[in-house]
Amino acid sequence: MAHHCSRLVTVGAITVLALSGCTSDGGDGGASGAPPTIQALDTIGEGEGEVNILAWAGYAEDGSTDPAVDWVTPFEQQTGCQANVQVADTSDSMFEKMGTGDFDVVSASGDSSLRMIYAGKVAPVNTDLFTHYLEVPEFQRLQAWNSVDGVPYGMPHGWGAQLMAYRSDVVTPAPTSWDVVFDPSSPYSGKITDYDSPTDGIAAAAVYLMSTQPDLGIENPYALDQDQFDAAVELLKAQQPHVGSYWASYTDAQKALENGSTVVGSTWQIIVNLAQADAAPVASVLPDEGATGWADTWMVDAKSPHPNCAYEWINWVTSPEVQAQVAEWFGEAPANVKACGLTTEPTHCDTYHADDADFFSKIWFWTTPQSTCLDGRTDVKCVPYAEWGKAWSEVKNG
Structure with missing residues (x-):
């Protein structure tokens, strides 16, 4: 790890110890230093009249x-901020599009959020300005994918496990x-599908392998030394002819199952929900070995042209009423557990373990791999994200 130099950073009313003046492996998530210094918003002022949103489908x-699923129109009516929404298919496309000022907010997953932070594409946030921040359970706040050294970089939105459909x-x-x-x-050779993501695929x-080859000593699927990484890549290369x-697009995955x-x-x-709604014989399971998962965070572009409307949107979409709608429509655990009393299906939050810290702790949530091992090891270097991307391309191309 690079030599660390400390400084005090004020984010809103919160002063925290952070790192500066240190080297980094670059903006690809392989950082061992610190993110660039960017100021968080101090107060929410008058709205700028519009907000540019980059989001996952359904958010x-x-x-x-x-027509029955609409939480954008009432937001526009209440705030006067016109919402311009662009749907992104992949975390890589989110990473590429943020940091330019073209967007104000993004619903980033953990396989892009840390990369965005270290690349200076997103700004720290002032959680004092988030109306519903304290309604999010503590086990979701200041996690490895939405904070650095105690500095928050977003508002938790929702989460879920990467399940197996069949x-x-x-x-x-x-x-x-x-x-x-x-x-x-596997008897299903040729009809197997994987999510097209270097982070999720290799993790x-x-x-x-954590379950089937314990001698490898993997303790965190996002913290792989070279030997562990090579073993995971070899497994994927052996699997590739059968995939x-x-x-990448959830609609493509749905059609393929149907x-x-x-x-x-x-x-x-x-x-799975949409396939079942079309009466397809599709089911899902969280396998015995466990699973990866995603926890999405609303983050603010470092060059946001409409920061006030950006914060207004985050406060709207993380309110209990809207969280209940999004969680049921998308099929996820809402970050704001006050939503649980407002879902149409009264058992929704039980099904998705929304307030279950123990279940949450069993999912390996997407986190950008870094050269500094995320599992705490200091005697080895771990393989950073850039190498994951290269290896994933090699796997897919056979």
């Missing part, structure tokens, strides 16, 4: 997908292990 619905009319008996996805002798293999598709070109593989709950 900023305006009624165009389903066609219940084909995959029998019902699977309980990732072996039907990773074992080269998912590492989670499987029918690597999905038409049977995919019968088993990585999924999001929204994909």
Whole structure:
């Protein structure tokens, strides 16, 4: 790790010890120094009239997908901020589009949020200005993917496990292990699917290896030394000939399950929900080995042209009323647990373990790999994100 030099940073009313004047491995998440110094908003002033939102599908619905699903229009009516929404398919595209001033806020997942922080693409936030920050359980705040050295970089939105979907009319008996996805002798060769993400893809293999090859000593699937990393990549290369598709768009994954070109593989709950709504024989399971998962954070662009409307949007979309709608529509645990009393399905938050710190602790949430090992080891270097991206390309290309 680089030599650390300390400084005091004031974020709103919070003064914290941070790091400065240190070297970094660059803006790809392989950082061992500190993010650039960027000022957080002091107060929310008058709205600028619009806000540019970069979000996952289902997070900023305006009624165009389903007339009954609209939490953008009432936001515009209440705040006077016109919401311009662009849907992103991948975390890499979110990373590329942020930091330019083209957007004000992004619903970043953990496989891009830390990269954005170290690249100076997003600003620290003043949580005193977030109306609902203290309604989010403490176990979700100041995590590795949404903070650095005690400085918060966003407002938690929602989370969930990266589940395994399967066609219940084909995959029998019902699977309980990732072996039907990773074992080269899987009877479902050619109809297996993986999520197209370097972070999730390699970490998912590492989670499987934690259980099946404990001698590797993997303790955190995002903290892999060279030997551990090589083992995960070899597993994926052996799997590659049996993978029918690597999905990025959730609608593509849904269609593949519905038409049977995919019968088993990585999924999001929204994909399963939509396939089941179309009467497809699709089910999902959290396998015995555990799983990766995503925890999404609303972050503010470092060059946001509409910071007041940006904070207004974050306060709106993380209110209990809107969180209840988003969580049910998307299929996730709301970060704001006050939403649990407002969901149409009274057991929604129980199903998604929204206020279950123990369940939360069992999911390996996407976190950008860094050369400084996230598991605390100091006697070795871990493989940083840039190398994960290269290896993932090699895996997919056979």
